[in-house]
Every structure is written in structure tokens, then in C-alpha cells.
Amino acid sequence: xxxxxxxxxxxxxxxxxxxxxxxxxxxxxxxxxxxxxxxxxxxxxxxxxxxxxxxxxxxxxxxxxxxxxxxxxxxxxxxxxxxxxxxxxxxxxxxxxxxxxxxxxxxxxxxxxxxxxxxxxxxxxxxxxxxxxxxxxxxxxxxxxxxxxxxxxxxxxxxxxxxxxxxxxxxxxxxxxxxxxxxxxxxxxxxxxxxxxxxxxxxxxxxxxxxxxxxxxxxxxxxxxxxxxxxxxxxxxxxxxxxxxxxxxxxxxxxxxxxxxxxxxxxxxxxxxxxxxxxxxxxxxxxxxxx
Amino acid sequence: xxxxxxxxxxxxxxxxxxxxxxxxxxxxxxxxxxxxxxxxxxxxxxxxxxxxxxxxxxxxxxxxxxxxxxxxxxxxxxxxxxxxxxxxxxxxxxxxxxxxxxxxxxxxxxxxxxxxxxxxxxxxxxxxxxxxxxxxxxxxxxxxxxxxxxxxxxxxxxxxxxxxxxxxxxxxxxxxxxxxxxxxxxxxxxxxxxxxxxxxxxxxxxxxxxxxxxxxxxxxxxxxxxxxxxxxxxxxxxxxxxxxxxxxxxxxxxx
Amino acid sequence: xxxxxxxxxxxxxxxxxxxxxxxxxxxxxxxxxxxxxxxxxxxxxxxxxxxxxxxxxxxxxxxxxxxxxxxxxxxxxxxxxxxxxxxxxxxxxxxxxxxxxxxxxxxxxxxxxxxxxxxxxxxxxxxxxxxxxxxxxxxxxxxxxxxxxxxxxxxxxxxxxxxxxxxxxxxxxxxxxxxxxxxxxxxxxxxxxxxxxxxxxxxxxxxxxxxxxxxxxxxxxxxxxxxxxxxxxxxxxxxxxxxxxxxxxxxxxxxxxxxxxxxxxxxxxxxxxxxxxxxxxxxxxxxxxxxxxxxxxxxxxxxxxxxxxxxxxxxxxxxxx
Numbered sequence: 001x002x003x004x005x006x007x008x009x010x011x012x013x014x015x016x017x018x019x020x021x022x023x024x025x026x027x028x029x030x031x032x033x034x035x036x037x038x039x040x041x042x043x044x045x046x047x048x049x050x051x052x053x054x055x056x057x058x059x060x061x062x063x064x065x066x067x068x069x070x071x072x073x074x075x076x077x078x079x080x081x082x083x084x085x086x087x088x089x090x091x092x093x094x095x096x097x098x099x100x101x102x103x104x105x106x107x108x109x110x111x112x113x114x115x116x117x118x119x120x121x122x123x124x125x126x127x128x129x130x131x132x133x134x135x136x137x138x139x140x141x142x143x144x145x146x147x148x149x150x151x152x153x154x155x156x157x158x159x160x161x162x163x164x165x166x167x168x169x170x171x172x173x174x175x176x177x178x179x180x181x182x183x184x185x186x187x188x189x190x191x192x193x194x195x196x197x198x199x200x201x202x203x204x205x206x207x208x209x210x211x212x213x214x215x216x217x218x219x220x221x222x223x224x225x226x227x228x229x230x231x232x233x234x235x236x237x238x239x240x241x242x243x244x245x246x247x248x249x250x251x252x253x254x255x256x257x258x259x260x261x262x263x264x265x266x267x268x269x270x271x272x273x274x275x276x277x278x279x280x281x282x283x284x285x286x287x288x289x290x291x
Numbered sequence: 292x293x294x295x296x297x298x299x300x301x302x303x304x305x306x307x308x309x310x311x312x313x314x315x316x317x318x319x320x321x322x323x324x325x326x327x328x329x330x331x332x333x334x335x336x337x338x339x340x341x342x343x344x345x346x347x348x349x350x351x352x353x354x355x356x357x358x359x360x361x362x363x364x365x366x367x368x369x370x371x372x373x374x375x376x377x378x379x380x381x382x383x384x385x386x387x388x389x390x391x392x393x394x395x396x397x398x399x400x401x402x403x404x405x406x407x408x409x410x411x412x413x414x415x416x417x418x419x420x421x422x423x424x425x426x427x428x429x430x431x432x433x434x435x436x437x438x439x440x441x442x443x444x445x446x447x448x449x450x451x452x453x454x455x456x457x458x459x460x461x462x463x464x465x466x467x468x469x470x471x472x473x474x475x476x477x478x479x480x481x482x483x484x485x486x487x488x489x490x491x492x493x494x495x496x497x498x499x500x501x502x503x504x505x506x507x508x509x510x511x512x513x514x515x516x517x518x519x520x521x522x523x524x525x526x527x528x529x530x531x532x533x534x535x536x537x538x539x540x541x542x543x544x545x546x
Numbered sequence: 547x548x549x550x551x552x553x554x555x556x557x558x559x560x561x562x563x564x565x566x567x568x569x570x571x572x573x574x575x576x577x578x579x580x581x582x583x584x585x586x587x588x589x590x591x592x593x594x595x596x597x598x599x600x601x602x603x604x605x606x607x608x609x610x611x612x613x614x615x616x617x618x619x620x621x622x623x624x625x626x627x628x629x630x631x632x633x634x635x636x637x638x639x640x641x642x643x644x645x646x647x648x649x650x651x652x653x654x655x656x657x658x659x660x661x662x663x664x665x666x667x668x669x670x671x672x673x674x675x676x677x678x679x680x681x682x683x684x685x686x687x688x689x690x691x692x693x694x695x696x697x698x699x700x701x702x703x704x705x706x707x708x709x710x711x712x713x714x715x716x717x718x719x720x721x722x723x724x725x726x727x728x729x730x731x732x733x734x735x736x737x738x739x740x741x742x743x744x745x746x747x748x749x750x751x752x753x754x755x756x757x758x759x760x761x762x763x764x765x766x767x768x769x770x771x772x773x774x775x776x777x778x779x780x781x782x783x784x785x786x787x788x789x790x791x792x793x794x795x796x797x798x799x800x801x802x803x804x805x806x807x808x809x810x811x812x813x814x815x816x817x818x819x820x821x822x823x824x825x826x827x828x829x830x831x832x833x834x835x836x837x838x839x840x841x842x843x844x845x846x847x848x849x850x851x852x853x854x855x856x857x858x859x860x861x862x863x864x865x866x867x
Contacts, residue, residue: 032655101838104834234655279648282652366748404729
């Protein structure tokens with residue numbers, strides 16, 4: 001091992017973690033951008049999705065891909081039910097009510113998971129094709145990390161194209177920019193929100209499943225990573241897919257480097273950086289409007 | 292002409308490529324009863340925001356009594372005597388009517404930073420607030436929560452807060468907006484009884500109100516001053532009728 | 547406008563506090579925890595309940611106060627309890643002032659994020675300096691000098707600690723009570739109710755918020771310092787998201803912007819936690835979650851708010867007859 005391969009390893013590992021962070025957070029960014037709803041419970045959907053994947057694989061012996069698809073559908077469905085039943089009355093409430101409500105949801109998810117599955121850590125067995133090492137020419141690295149990075153690029157590209165090229169994407173962008181204007185143009189913002197909320201929660205579930213192998217999966221997940229989801233979203237800029245992508249990747253790499261070289265308290269630099277960025281640009285790096 | 296209280300010189304405000312207010316030269320005389328009219332989106336509220344310091348202008352100056360206040364912040368301008376009301380109520384909804392007015396009175400009196408005696412012990416300020424409520428016929432509602440009042444009376448509270456600041460210049464942004472016509476007379480009566488020395492600028496869509504109240508009218512169209520004059524001159528101006536009123540509202544001038 | 551006048555029932559918490567001392571001598575440790583929590587929630591009430599500053603990071607100041615007392619005592623630099631709390635207030639207040647200057651320019655989610663980040667930053671700083679702060683293991687067996695040089699902070703009997711905490715809470719409460727009914731407090735309420743109107747009446751909004759945030763931080767620091775003194779222990783948990791969330795829940799449960807919400811919320815929360823959490827920790831968490839959801843959806847003003855509504859209804863019904 002020499003210095004260059006070390007660096008390559010760190011960057012790849014960080015990018016893989018950042019990719020998972022991106023996949024989990026992107027839905028949060030868009031729904032917050034649309035509704036201004038402070039949904040601290042977003043990580044709970046990621047956890048729920050992660051559990052569905054692990055249980056589907058370990059108990060029902062589904063393949064990884066099938067388990068992810070099932071998880072996406074199950075989590076999206078659950079999120080729609082919760083959104084229609086509980087979230088919507090709070091859209092016009094203050095942030096405080098939203099914060100309390102979503103903290104409450106986090107606790108319910110944590111307790112529910114503990115009761116139904118148990119408090120122990122869940123392990124995910126990767127399929128053989130993804131668990132080896134891959135020779136990238138300049139460095140040998142875990143196949144799974146490379147796989148994640150590629151998946152992340154594809155997902156980011158896919159969502160970005162959806163935003164730029166499709167009707168619903170245009171509606172989302174218009175609503176994020178100016179909700180009142182969008183409503184007066186006849187865009188059904190409530191319906192749009194339900195759709196993006198479901199999709200975003202589904203993506204979080206996929207992120208939860210993809211990240212379970214190295215982020216771990218236990219009932220405390222939604223609280224443990226809450227601050228990271230929020231940093232990715234707020235630094236990237238609400239409603240900006242590209243913003244969250246970059247912010248998540250930077251965050252992933254930084255965290256990887258800092259925990260490696262400064263295991264005690266090294267992440268302090270992440271918070272300092274976040275504070276400085278938000279003070280300089282309250283709307284985030286790529287955001288168009290204030291949080 | 293009488294002394295000029297508030298004046299703008301070449302005042303402009305751009306939002307990106309959009310020019311909301313464009314090179315406005317405007318004079319508000321002491322004790323004026325001046326109306327600002329114009330179609331929706333003409334930049335009237337932006338103009339008020341520039342006068343009060345909510346927005347900084349892109350170009351131009353604002354002068355109060357000849358003194359340049361362009362770079363004075365909003366709070367500073369209030370202290371110099373510019374008060375306003377909002378098109379949509381901005382009240383302390385959870386508090387009583389009396390508390391709403393008291394907050395303004397206390398702030399004006401410079402007592403709002405005091406920490407170590409109860410606000411209720413400043414009998415002089417409370418008495419002043421009550422007196423103001425009496426002149427606005429709100430005294431009976433003094434202890435009611437603002438959010439419990441009918442909208443017309445909430446608009447009166449909006450006005451009361453501005454008057455409590457004892458302004459020299461009062462900017463009223465559609466004071467009767469949203470008030471059912473059966474109640475709108477209480478607002479108009481209150482405005483007509485304002486102390487004479489206050490220079491009042493009123494944005495209003497209701498031509499009855501404008502012509503009953505204003506001694507001078509400025510018409511804004513697309514961010515610029517389109518015409519200015521006495522009500523008689525404005526009424527007689529065919530371009531104003533065409534641009535501002537269109538055909539549909541032909542009768543509006545005469546109600 | 548006469549709300550600042552004392553009413554008879556305002557004596558009740560203090561009577562209860564003294565009765566508790568005689569009635570439950572074995573629970574004085576729990577009593578201390580309760581008093582500290584009330585004080586912490588009261589400090590948050592000033593910022594959140596009165597001025598409407600929504601923060602998820604109030605434990606930053608609690609932790610700053612706790613570590614001030616803890617580190618000074620642990621290295622035997624300063625162990626006198628009363629001045630120790632003043633120092634805790636000073637340090638926490640200074641952090642509140644400095645962070646307030648930068649934070650309170652922002653609103654909404656940005657503000658929420660920044661308060662969270664400031665707290666995480668302090669937590670990581672304490673973690674980084676584990677050589678001095680003890681890190682996760684913390685600083686145990688802090689030596690605290692006897693109160694007035696006479697009354698010992700015994701590890702076995704918490705009676706000095708309890709009475710001291712009760713007295714500190716009383717003094718801080720009086721201060722907060724005077725503050726919220728003062729013209730300053732009234733203008734904070736105005737900022738909470740409608741900030742743009744406050745700007746429009748010429749109020750120096752940001753300055754008021756910074757002053758309020760600083761005082762609130764200093765009080766939270768006193769609460770933290772008091773925890774370190776009464777438990778003779780401080781560790782990283784004083785700075786965590788858990789603690790910040792807990793105090794928020796306590797305050798909301800009792801009712802914010804109401805002074806006594808902190809008391810009601812802390813009593814109910816800690817009593818439930820004490821009896822439920824040990825036996826059925828998961829059920830406790832589930833119940834807490836459900837309770838938060840119900841409060842957010844149906845009872846925004848907490849238990850006191852609910853009681854007020856019921857009382858008003860009762861009075862209205864009684865009124866006409």
C-alpha cells in the first residue's frame with residue numbers, strides 16, 4: 001500500500017457512504033423544498049426500508065434486488081398512509097409542531113422496531129457478486145463500494161432528468177420556486193407533495209437497504225444519522241437534487257477521513273463547516289430560497 | 292405649496308430582471324391626504340416597502356423633512372416618524388387588543404427594553420393605549436383576544452398600532468382590504484378623524500374611499516408614476532381612465 | 547395587563563417542594579433531578595415559549611454550565627457552589643451571546659440546523675478534549691465545597707443538594723417571572739406573535755432576541771452546573787441531542803410560554819420516566835412518541851393549555867346563569 005492507493009481507498013469509501021446519504025436524503029430535500037415541512041422522521045423511513053430488506057433476505061430468502069424493490073414499495077405505501085392520515089394537518093402549522101410531531105414519529109418507529117424485531121443489530125449478507133474485491137487498475141477496492149457509487153450516479157442522473165425533462169419535474173421545480181404562483185397556475189400541490197413524499201420515502205428505504213451493510217441497522221438509526229441527513233439537505237439547498245448529491249458526497253468523504261484520522265471528535269470540523277456555510281448562504285450551496 | 296415631509300428622488304427597485312419600481316420622484320406634504328392608486332402589480336406595496344426601509348432601493352433616495360434616510364434601517368425610520376399598516380393584518384393574534392396597542396406605545400415611549408418592573412405598572416402607557424382605543428371605538432374590545440374580533444375590527448387594531456407610534460407620516464396599505472362593505476365605514480371614519488398634522492399616504496382600490504378622502508392622487512402604472520394631481524384632475528384625465536380603469540369599471544369613479 | 551400580580555396558587559409549587567423534602571427523604575436525589583429539569587425547561591421557555599426562538603440545541607448551554615462546574619471542581623480550581631453556578635451562568639451566557647449574534651440573523655430550518663450544529667460542535671469538542679473532560683466516562687466524584695462553608699454535599703444524603711437546588715430554582719424563577727411580565731418580556735411576546743410587525747413598530751428585534759437568548763443560555767448553564775453539583779458527576783450526555791430533545795418535550799408537555807409549564811411538564815415526564823422507563827423502556831418510548839404526536843396534532847399548548855381551555859369553557863357555561 002502506498003500513499004496514492006490510500007487516498008484512492010479513502011475517497012472511494014467516502015463516496016460510497018456519501019452515495020447512501022444522498023439516496024436517503026434526496027426525498028427529504030424535495031419534500032422540504034415543496035412544503036417547507038420539517039420532517040425529522042425521514043430517517044425512520046430509511047430504517048423501515050432497511051429492515052424490510054434485511055428481513056426479506058434473511059427470513060424470506062429474497063434476492064438483494066427483489067428485497068430492495070419490495071422495500072421501496074412497502075415504504076412508499078406506508079409513507080402515503082402516514083402522510084394522508086397524520087402529516088397533512090400540520091402543513092400550515094408552525095415549525096415547532098412539525099418538529100414535535102416528527103420527533104414523536106421517530107420514537108414510535110424506534111419503539112415499534114424494538115418490539116417487533118428486537119433491539120439487536122441486524123446484519124445484511126451481500127450477494128456473492130457484490131462482496132468481493134474489484135480491480136480498478138490503479139487500486140483494488142470493495143466491489144460493493146464501487147457498485148454503490150455507480151448506482152448513486154445513475155440515480156442522481158435519473159432524478160435530475162426527471163426534474164428537468166418531465167411534466168411532473170417541471171411542476172415540482174415551479175412549486176419549490178414559488179408555491180403560491182404554482183397553485184394559481186393550477187398545479188395540485190397537495191397531490192404533488194403526496195407523490196414526491198411517497199417517492200422520497202421509497203428512495204430513503206433503498207438507501208437504508210443499500211447502507212445497512214456498513215452503516216449498520218438497529219432501532220436507533222433514525223436518531224443516529226438525523227443530523228447528517230439534515231446537514232446534507234440544508235447545505236445542499238432545499239429542493240436541489242444536484243445540491244444534495246454534492247453535499248452528501250462531500251459529507252461522506254469528510255466523515256470517512258475524519259473518523260479515520262481523528263476518531264475522537266474529528267467530526268467537529270463537519271459542524272464548523274456546516275455553520276460557516278449556512279451563515280454565508282442560508283439557502284444552502286445550491287438552493288434558490290431560504291430554508 | 293406647503294412643506295414637504297417625505298420625498299423620493301429617482302427611487303427604483305429591481306428584482307433580478309423585473310423592475311418593480313422605476314425612477315419615482317414623489318413628494319408628500321405635511322398634513323397631506325394623499326392617495327396612491329394603480330392596477331395590481333403596479334408596485335405600490337413595493338414603493339411603501341422602500342419608504343419604510345423594508346427593502347433597500349436599487350437606485351434613488353428617500354428624504355424625510357429634507358434629511359436623507361435612504362440608508363436608515365426600518366426601526367430607525369419608525370423612530371423618525373414613519374409608520375405603516377399592512378395590506379394583510381400583521382397583529383399579535385394571541386394577545387388582547389389592549390396588549391397589541393400597548394406593545395406599540397411602549398416601544399415608542401422607549402420603555403420596551405426595561406426588564407425589571409411589570410409592564411402593567413406603567414399606568415401612563417396603558418392609559419394612553421386605552422385613550423387611543425376609545426377614539427377608535429375599540430375600548431369595549433380592549434380585553435378581547437385579537438383573533439376573536441370580526442375582521443373589520445381587527446383592521447382597526449392594525450390602524451391603532453400604527454397611530455400609537457405617533458407618526459408624522461402614516462402609510463396605509465389598503466386599510467379596508469378584506470373588510471365586508473357593511474363594516475368598511477368604521478375604518479373610513481377612523482381614517483377621516485386622524486390628527487390633521489399627520490401626512491397620510493393611502494393605497495386604496497375603492498374609488499369611493501379615494502375620492503372621499505384624498506386631496507391629492509398619484510397614479511402608478513408598471514412601477515412608474517403615470518399621473519399626479521387633484522382628484523378633479525385625475526378624474527378628468529382620459530388616459531388614467533383608460534389605463535387604470537379599463538372599460539369594465541367605467542362607472543367606478545362615480546360609484 | 548395585571549397578570550404580573552401574584553395569585554394564591556403560585557405558592558403551591560414551593561409548598562410542594564418543601565413537603566417533598568420531608569415526605570420523601572429517600573427520593574431527594576430524584577428530587578434534585580426534577581428541580582434541575584424544571585430550571586432547564588424554564589430557561590428554554592424564555593427563548594422558545596416567550597421569544598419564539600425554535601431551538602434543538604439548548605443542551606449546548608446546559609452542557610457548558612455542567613462542564614464549567616465539573617472541570618473547575620475536578621481540577622480543584624473552584625469548588626464553592628454558589629459562585630460556581632455564577633461562573634457556569636457566565637460561560638453558558640457568553641456562548642449563548644456569541645452564538646446568538648450569528649444565529650439569530652437566520653430563521654426557520656436554518657436556525658434549527660445551526661442550533662443543532664453548535665450543540666454537536668460543543669459535544670465533539672468535549673469528546674476531542676477527552677483528556678480534560680473525561681469523554682464518555684466523564685468526570686466522577688466531583689468535590690463540591692460545603693455550602694456557606696457549613697452544609698456538606700454528601701454522596702449518601704442529598705438533603706443539602708435538594709434544598710440548595712430548590713433555592714436556586716426559586717431565585718431563577720423569580721428572575722424569569724419578573725422578566726416575562728416586564729416591558730421587555732412583552733416585546734419578546736410580540737416578536738413571537740408577529741416579528742414583522744415588531745420591525746414595523748421600530749423594535750430592535752435582533753438585539754432583543756440576542757439579550758433573551760443570552761439570558762436563557764445563562765439560566766440553562768445554571769441548570770447544568772446544578773446537575774454537576776448535585777450528582778457530583780458530568781459526562782458527554784449533558785451535551786447530547788437526547789437531552790435537548792427531552793427538555794423540549796418536557797416544556798411542550800407542560801405547555802410553553804406559561805412559566806408553570808416547565809413545572810408540570812417536568813413532574814409528569816420524570817415521574818412517568820422514573821416508574822415506566824426502568825420496567826418497560828420500550829413501552830415508555832412508544833408512549834412518549836404517541837404523546838408527542840397527539841400533542842402536536844391536538845393539544846399544542848400542552849397540559850396547562852388544555853387545562854386553561856377547559857377552565858374557560860367551564861366559566862363560560864357558568865357565566866350566563
